[in-house]
Amino acid sequence: MTVALRFDPIRLPPHCQELRTEVRAFLADEVAKGTFNPQNPKADPASADAFSRRVGERGWIGMTWPKKYGGQERSFLERYVVTEEMRVANAPTRRFFVADRQSGPTLIRYANESIKQNLLPRMVRGEVGFCIGMSEPGSGSDLFAAKTKATKIDGGWLINGTKIWTSNAHQSDYMIGLFRTSAPTKENRRHGLTSFLVDMKTPGIKCNLIGQMSGQKEFNEVVFDNVLIPDDHVIGEIDGAWKQATSELAYERSGPERFLETYGALSELVRAIGSNPDTRAAEGIGRLVAQLHTLRRMSVSVAGMLEAGKEPVVEAAIVKDLGTIWEQALPHRSRELAAFLSPDSTNHETLENRLAFYLKIAPKLTIQGGTTEVLRGIIARGLGLR
Incomplete structure (x- = not known):
C-alpha cells in the first residue's frame, strides 16, 4: 500500500515562542546552579533525578497526555519546543525522556487502566524512568527476528533471553520490551511478538554495561532468566505487537533529538x-x-501531524534517515572548516574537545532508532517501491 507523503509547512x-523563553530561562538557571555543564553534560544519577523532578514540576513531562493521568493536554508543538531547547542545551534528560517520548504514549494507548x-502520574512527576527492549544479539535492527521468549504459565509469563544496546537499562525503573510469544507464520513473519511492561527490579534480570569508545557507559546487555511477568503487564494485542511497534517508532524517529545530538559541533x-x-x-x-x-521544518511538520492524531510513520522515517546522516557528518565537516583556524582562537580547545567526542x-x-537500511526499506514500502 502506498502513501502520499506530506510535510505541511507548519x-x-x-x-x-513564549514557552521557549520560559524553558531557556529555566535551563540557564540550572546551569548557573551547577546542575549540568552544557560542554560536558554528563550528570551524576542523583543530580539527573533531581533535575527530572524539577522538569516535572514545571509540567514539561507528559505535556500532551490526558489530564486525568497528570498530563497537561498541551500540543505536540509545545512539546517540540521543550525537547528542542533541552537538546540544544545538552540537559540531562535521560531519566525521563524515553518515558515522555514514547513509553507514556504507548501505555496510554495499549495498557490496562490500573497500570x-x-x-503515568509518576512519569509526569519525573519519578520513573523507562528503557526500550527491542534489539537482540544476532538480529541487529531486524526486530521481527527477535527470539527472547515469553512463555505462558499460570498467572503470567516467563521471559528468557537477551536484549542488547538497551540504553540506560541499568538506571531504568521499567522497560517496554518486545518478546516472542509465538512462532512467525509463513504468511506473516511479523506475527508472534508481544509487548510487555517489565519492572526492572524483578528477580532474574541482569544488566551488563557495554562500554563505548566515547568513554560513555549507557548501553546494556539485559539478560532475562525465568523472569515472571504478570498477565496484566501485557501491553496490547498478544502476537500483534508489530502493529504497535511501528506506530511507536513514529514518536521515536521524528523529533529534534534525531538531528541535534552533535549540534554542539556547529555552535562551537x-x-x-x-563574525568575519x-x-x-x-x-x-x-x-x-x-x-x-x-530538517527542522520537516520535524516540526511531523509534530503537527502527531498533534492532528495521524501516524506519519514514513515521514518520521525520512526525518530520522536524513537527520542522523546529517548529524553524523557534521563533526567531520566542522573539522574541515576549522582546519585553518588559529590555535589562539578563544574556544579552540573547547572546539577540539567537542569534535573529538562527537566523532566518537x-x-x-x-x-539507534533504526538503521539507515531499515528506514529506507520502510520508505520504499510506503512509496510502493517494494
Missing part, C-alpha cells in the same frame, strides 16, 4: 570562526545551517 504559534493510573565552530568568516567558512556554515533549517559517538547515530 509554523510555531506565538505561545510556543495507567499507577504509572561558529563561535571559533567569529572568509568565503570558504561562510559558504560551509551557510550550507550547514540551511540543511539544519530544512557519530558511528552509532545511523543505527
